[in-house]
Amino acid sequence: MRSISNYSLAVIATPRGFVNVQKKHIWQSTMFRRNRFSDFANHGGKLTAKTKSVEKTAHERYCSMMPESKRVFDRAANVLPGGVESNFRALEPFPFYATYADGSKLYDVDGHELIDYLLSQGAIMLGHRRREIIDAVHAQIEKGANTAIPTELCVKVANKIGSFVPSMQMVRFCNSGTEATMHALRLARGFTGKDKIAKPEGGYHGVHDYGLWSLWAPNEYMGDERRPNATPFSRGIPKAVGKTVVIFPFNDVEATYDILKKESKDLAAVITEPIMGNVGCLLPKDSYLKELRKICNELDVLLIFDEVITGLRMGRGGAQGLFKVRPDLTTMGKVLGGGFQLAAFGGSKRVMDELITQRKEWPTTTFHGGTYNAHPVSLAASLATMKILQDDRVYSGIERNSKALFGGLQDLCDDNHVRALVSRCRSMGHLYFDAEEITTARKANNTNWEKLGKWCMECLLQGVMFGHPKGEKMFLSAAHTKSDVEKSLEVADAGLKAIR
Numbered sequence: 001m002r003s004i005s006n007y008s009l010a011v012i013a014t015p016r017g018f019v020n021v022q023k024k025h026i027w028q029s030t031m032f033r034r035n036r037f038s039d040f041a042n043h044g045g046k047l048t049a050k051t052k053s054v055e056k057t058a059h060e061r062y063c064s065m066m067p068e069s070k071r072v073f074d075r076a077a078n079v080l081p082g083g084v085e086s087n088f089r090a091l092e093p094f095p096f097y098a099t100y101a102d103g104s105k106l107y108d109v110d111g112h113e114l115i116d117y118l119l120s121q122g123a124i125m126l127g128h129r130r131r132e133i134i135d136a137v138h139a140q141i142e143k144g145a146n147t148a149i150p151t152e153l154c155v156k157v158a159n160k161i162g163s164f165v166p167s168m169q170m171v172r173f174c175n176s177g178t179e180a181t182m183h184a185l186r187l188a189r190g191f192t193g194k195d196k197i198a199k200p201e202g203g204y205h206g207v208h209d210y211g212l213w214s215l216w217a218p219n220e221y222m223g224d225e226r227r228p229n230a231t232p233f234s235r236g237i238p239k240a241v242g243k244t245v246v247i248f249p250f251n252d253v254e255a256t257y258d259i260l261k262k263e264s265k266d267l268a269a270v271i272t273e274p275i276m277g278n279v280g281c282l283l284p285k286d287s288y289l290k291e292l293r294k295i296c297n298e299l300d301v302l303l304i305f306d307e308v309i310t311g312l313r314m315g316r317g318g319a320q321g322l323f324k325v326r327p328d329l330t331t332m333g334k335v336l337g338g339g340f341q342l343a344a345f346g347g348s349k350r351v352m353d354e355l356i357t358q359r360k361e362w363p364t365t366t367f368h369g370g371t372y373n374a375h376p377v378s379l380a381a382s383l384a385t386m387k388i389l390q391d392d393r394v395y396s397g398i399e400r401n402s403k404a405l406f407g408g409l410q411d412l413c414d415d416n417h418v419r420a421l422v423s424r425c426r427s428m429g430h431l432y433f434d435a436e437e438i439t440t441a442r443k444a445n446n447t448n449w450e451k452l453g454k455w456c457m458e459c460l461l462q463g464v465m466f467g468h469p470k471g472e473k474m475f476l477s478a479a480h481t482k483s484d485v486e487k488s489l490e491v492a493d494a495g496l497k498a499i500r
């Protein structure tokens with residue numbers, strides 16, 4: 001296997017490189033330039049002279065190192081908009097394509113080996129190709145695929161979840177975090193008989209129409225920081241949905257209370273990540289989550305913790321275990337499926353029984369369904385994953401490396417006189433450029449994501465994928481070693497020097 005770092009950094013673009021790609025795929029560039037979830041797009045896409053030259057050099061090197069990915073992209077762009085399967089995966093000048101992953105590494109079609117801190121957007125906790133998970137999946141596949149008939153395996157996984165997360169007395173399964181939050185929100189509406197839901201600015205809860213509000217937009221669309229607007233993140237979402245979505249500022253107890261109180265008569269639920277991963281790694285301030293719990297109690301509104309990222313990652317009990325706040329409903333995904341499609345929502349029997357309660361008036365029940373719900377292959381992967389996570393040493397090992405990586409990153413920023421803040425909780429962390437303290441989503445969104453993208457790209461070119469190469473939060477797995485971390489810090493240092 002070649003390592004990207006084996007390439008000379010002085011390599012100049014091949015004739016098939018940067019210029020051709022830019023011209024040919026100009027429409028993709030503009031399509032994805034609208035927000036920071038795309039490439040080099042923050043601050044209206046304005047680059048300083050310094051970062052501009054870094055970008056060009058990095059792009060040139062990227063093109064010369066990825067000829068096979070370019071060939072795949074040329075075919076992919078004809079059949080997949082942007083050559084990708086999710087807008088998050090778009091990358092300029094073109095994405096690179098993976099072939100396989102093993103342990104802490106990911107390999108691409110050009111044969112590069114990358115230390116992987118993206119980890120399937122946080123879904124991989126034990127490393128790629130963990131033997132126990134593969135064996136469990138193989139054994140399950142031998143019994144057939146999905147039958148859409150309930151299995152005993154499902155009961156085992158539900159019990160295991162309940163033993164790890166006591167608030168999830170009962171669960172229902174689905175396939176993705178999007179489905180889990182969508183169903184949890186409907187359940188909350190059905191249970192309370194109220195129509196509105198509240199979510200924090202900057203919070204991501206999947207791609208359904210109720211979740212894609214006020215993730216990010218240019219500041220002028222977001223409204224007052226303490227009284228944020230409901231701003232759609234996508235075209236195609238009915239304006240009428242926006243009238244059912246209330247936005248509040250995470251970490252601002254007073255403003256949160258005022259906003260929720262005003263809406264409480266119509267408010268079914270508040271949904272929030274306990275740690276906001278979509279804006280990097282924004283931790284709850286002091287007792288914010290406890291206050292939110294109290295507010296929801298007072299206003300008779302259900303509290304939903306979206307633990308799609310934090311579930312099992314922050315510890316077996318998730319972030320609610322860490323912060324000792326018990327929500328009414330919880331959503332889980334990612335780590336739960338051990339790399340396979342599994343998600344769940346759950347809570348007390350009182351609330352979950354709404355799914356089987358027959359009312360007199362029509363519609364009589366709150367509906368949850370899905371052909372692939374509780375897919376046995378995913379359940380097998382999940383059970384194998386949770387069995388391994390029962391061992392405290394797994395978490396303590398990851399914690400050791402996580403401390404070294406994120407602590408090391410902050411030291412490198414300080415030593416290089418780069419103004420940056422590393423925020424981390426357990427095995428998730430983020431590097432905020434041009435920042436000293438991040439307490440709100442607005443502040444987090446207004447840090448220098450463009451610089452983060454530059455740094456990530458520099459590091460990618462040297463064999464370390466610190467989150468998505470256009471700038472993302474990072475995750476660690478049980479497969480990352482001390483030497484992975486040491487190498488990563490060397491690369492991080494060179495990357496910081498390149499973008500300073």
Ligand code: PMP
Pocket residue numbers: 121175176177178179181204205206207273277306307308309333334
């Ligand atoms: N909720 C949160 C907090 C997430 O981070 C995500 C995905 N990153 C989702 C929901 C949606 O999950 P999925 O991509 O599996 O639909």
